[in-house]
Amino acid sequence: MERVAACHCGKLRAIATGEPERVYVCHCKSCQRRTGAVVHSGSRWLKSQVRIEGEHKIYGRVADSGFEIRFHFCPDCGSSVFWEGDRGPEYCGIAVGCFADPDFPPPVYSAYEGAKHPWLGIATAEEHYPGPRPANLPVGG
Numbered sequence: 287m288e289r290v291a292a293c294h295c296g297k298l299r300a301i302a303t304g305e306p307e308r309v310y311v312c313h314c315k316s317c318q319r320r321t322g323a324v325v326h327s328g329s330r331w332l333k334s335q336v337r338i339e340g341e342h343k344i345y346g347r348v349a350d351s352g353f354e355i356r357f358h359f360c361p362d363c364g365s366s367v368f369w370e371g372d373r374g375p376e377y378c379g380i381a382v383g384c385f386a387d388p389d390f391p392p393p394v395y396s397a398y399e400g401a402k403h404p405w406l407g408i409a410t411a412e413e414h415y416p417g418p419r420p421a422n423l424p425v426g427g
């Protein structure tokens with residue numbers, strides 16, 4: 287299966303094949319500011335599953351994990367479509383919202399609930415964390 291994630295103007299696209307390794311939401315304040323949404327919805331893929339088309343700029347920062355994470359965004363419309371980082375160099379994250387697909391697999395975990403807006407519920411998540419998901423847990427749901 288092939289899915290296409292695109293920025294607001296459509297010039298930057300991430301084309302993913304197969305299924306995401308994990309789908310999650312993050313309530314941290316950095317994600318809130320980055321996306322402009324009250325919650326970030328992310329999907330993780332092997333880089334070998336993902337093809338990028340279009341120009342992109344990069345904003346990098348050091349995450350709470352201590353590793354740098356780099357967000358790739360459209361230079362024309364500003365949507366942050368995908369990211370990659372030093373903690374998992376073989377992976378690429380893609381913003382679930384950029385797929386604009388209500389049938390996309392639901393999140394299996396919910397991180398940084400310490401910053402969650404109280405009216406928001408994540409009905410499908412089986413795991414809930416007040417902070418980051420512990421790094422030593424197995425991947426997936």
Ligand SMILES: [Zn+2]
Nearest residue numbers: 293295360363
């Ligand atoms: Zn764009």
Ligand SMILES: [Zn+2]
Nearest residue numbers: 312313314317
């Ligand atoms: Zn976050």
